[in-house]
Amino acid sequence: MQDLYIQAEAFISSMQQFERTQLNEREFIKRLDEIKYSIKTTGTYCHTKEELAFGAKLAWRNSNRCVGRHFWKQLDVFDCRKLNDAPSVFKALEHHIEHAFNHGSIKSTITIFAPRNASAETADVVRILNHQLIRYAGFENSDKTILGDPHSKSLTESLLSNGWIPRSKTAFTPMPWWIEINGKKIEPYAIFESKAHLLNEIKLEHPDNKNFNQLGLKWYSMPILSDMALVIGGIVYPCAPFNGWYMGTEIGARNLADEERYNCLPKIAEVFRLDNKNNRTLWRDRAIVELNRAVLYSFDRDKVRIGDHHNITRQFEKFCENEGKAKCPITGDWSWLVPPISASQTPTFYQEFDPNVVKHTNFFYQNDLHKSIHSGETTKNGFKKSKCPYHLN
Ligand code: ARG
Numbered sequence: 001m002q003d004l005y006i007q008a009e010a011f012i013s014s015m016q017q018f019e020r021t022q023l024n025e026r027e028f029i030k031r032l033d034e035i036k037y038s039i040k041t042t043g044t045y046c047h048t049k050e051e052l053a054f055g056a057k058l059a060w061r062n063s064n065r066c067v068g069r070h071f072w073k074q075l076d077v078f079d080c081r082k083l084n085d086a087p088s089v090f091k092a093l094e095h096h097i098e099h100a101f102n103h104g105s106i107k108s109t110i111t112i113f114a115p116r117n118a119s120a121e122t123a124d125v126v127r128i129l130n131h132q133l134i135r136y137a138g139f140e141n142s143d144k145t146i147l148g149d150p151h152s153k154s155l156t157e158s159l160l161s162n163g164w165i166p167r168s169k170t171a172f173t174p175m176p177w178w179i180e181i182n183g184k185k186i187e188p189y190a191i192f193e194s195k196a197h198l199l200n201e202i203k204l205e206h207p208d209n210k211n212f213n214q215l216g217l218k219w220y221s222m223p224i225l226s227d228m229a230l231v232i233g234g235i236v237y238p239c240a241p242f243n244g245w246y247m248g249t250e251i252g253a254r255n256l257a258d259e260e261r262y263n264c265l266p267k268i269a270e271v272f273r274l275d276n277k278n279n280r281t282l283w284r285d286r287a288i289v290e291l292n293r294a295v296l297y298s299f300d301r302d303k304v305r306i307g308d309h310h311n312i313t314r315q316f317e318k319f320c321e322n323e324g325k326a327k328c329p330i331t332g333d334w335s336w337l338v339p340p341i342s343a344s345q346t347p348t349f350y351q352e353f354d355p356n357v358v359k360h361t362n363f364f365y366q367n368d369l370h371k372s373i374h375s376g377e378t379t380k381n382g383f384k385k386s387k388c389p390y391h392l393n
Contacts, residue, residue: 007234007360008035008045011055014361018326019054043119047232053077055232055361056110056240062358065336065390067312067348068244070319071108075242076100078111084125086186089113089179093133093241094191096224097198100243104200106222106305110242115235122183126239129155129178129185129370133224133241134192134199137166137173147171150260158370164188171262172218174199180369202302206294211271217264219251219295221304229366229392231359236392238366245305247312252292253340264291288341309339313346320351331356357389364392 009032016028023031038045047055053075061072076099080092092111100109114125131152137159138152146153148171159178160166162185166173176188192199200221206212222243230240256262265287269276272290274283299306307315316337323330332353343349365388 004044004234005036005039008032008039009233010360011058011233012051014058015051015054018058018328019050044115044117044235046115047235049079052079052081052112052232056112056230056242058361059230059232059363060108060242062331062362064331064333064353064355064357066244067247067316067337067339068307070315070322071244072319074108076107076109078109080111081114083113084181086179086181086189089126089181090177090189090191093128093177094195094198096241096243097133097222100222100224101200104221104302104304106243106245108242108244110230110240112230112237113239115237124180124238125182127180127369128226128239128241129158129180129368130175131155131225131227133177133226134220134222135175136171136220137169137175139169139173148173149255149262154368155370159188162188164190166190167193171216172201174220178370200304202298202304204294204298205301206290207297209271209290212268212290212294215264215267215271217256217262217294219255221299222246223250227366227368229364231364231392232361234360242363245307246299247307247309247339248292248295248299249309249339249341252295253288256291256295257288292341309342309346313337313339313348317347317351329354331358365390366392 012028012032012035016022035045056077057072057075060066060075061069063069078092078096083089083092096109096111100107116123135152136149137156138146138148138150139156140153141147147169148156152175155175159175162178164176167190174192176190178188179186201218202221204212204215204217204219223246224241224243226239226241228240230237254261256264265284266276268287268291269283272287274286275281276283296306296308320330330353333355334348334351334353337348337353339346339348
């Protein structure tokens with residue numbers, strides 16, 4: 001419990017230092033005493049609405065892997081800590097999408113559900129099993145290839161064995177929402193079958209290659225991460241879906257391009273008649289640039305907010321400058337802050353970052369609820385996930 005108080009104090013002090021609506025010295029000490037007493041008598045403490053809102057922003061500001069942190073003060077926060085039944089949780093998630101999409105002028109938004117209560121019988125009131133609120137399924141074919149997004153393979157399998165009957169299986173079938181209330185799984189809810197307008201997909205076209213359009217590629221407008229834990233002053237919010245807007249390369253240089261994801265580059269090379277038999281024609285490099293042009297062009301065509309790696313990394317430089325002025329050390333993860341294409345053409349490539357992870361207030365990965373293997377899970381190169389500094393527990 002001592003530890004919780006130390007984290008609470010670190011958070012309340014940062015808030016005192018950075019938030020405009022400051023407490024005076026007496027109120028500040030009173031608040032810390034209140035928290036200390038609450039932790040001593042109940043084992044936990046409760047954030048005020050102001051602390052919750054500032055805490056979510058600070059957690060974003062502390063997220064080493066996020067290159068979009070320049071906008072950390074502009075986050076819309078919905079306090080849903082009181083909700084404890086499936087219909088109202090679904091309603092809150094729908095509201096999140098509508099508010100955040102904002103007719104294409106996407107707003108960074110977070111919806112925060114109940115905090116973890118370690119002393120209760122089921123610690124977590126609400127959990128979302130989906131990785132993102134909008135994400136395409138990955139169906140395994142009989143020859144072991146995947147129809148759709150291979151990243152979703154295991155969640156798709158769990159959903160299918162828990163009662164999900166998809167209307168159709170395509171390369172872009174949105175997954176239903178799967179949540180747990182007080183430790184009990186609720187039947188998957190195929191929201192996008194009845195409310196397709198919430199998807200807001202962008203059909204990908206290339207500005208000057210008509211054949212590209214026949215590939216039938218598309219992506220959804222907003223990444224809404226829904227399986228990470230938000231930690232504020234040591235209090236864990238295991239369900240706090242949040243979104244920003246996309247940087248084009250996330251879609252064009254990873255989701256659609258990675259061999260282990262949609263693996264589209266060979267098809268794009270064909271459309272552009274590139275010689276893909278010989279690496280030294282740089283057909284992958286040329287195809288990946290064309291795909292990224294198509295992503296940016298198509299989002300712009302539909303007037304849906306998206307950043308490109310040139311402007312976003314320059315905004316990030318500005319963020320670093322501002323943090324410097326505020327005498328606030330910047331922590332960061334170089335391998336994530338550098339874009340996956342044209343790295344040397346962006347300023348982050350030349351910067352060094354302090355890789356420490358601020359623990360008291362941040363976003364963390366947590367164990368997948370739908371997988372049976374929990375702790376001790378390892379990545380491909382044998383790195384223990386539980387030892388990962390970005391992982392809770
Ligand atoms: N890279 C993830 C995806 O492609 C989204 C991560 C969050 N991205 C963001 N722009 N906020 O779906």
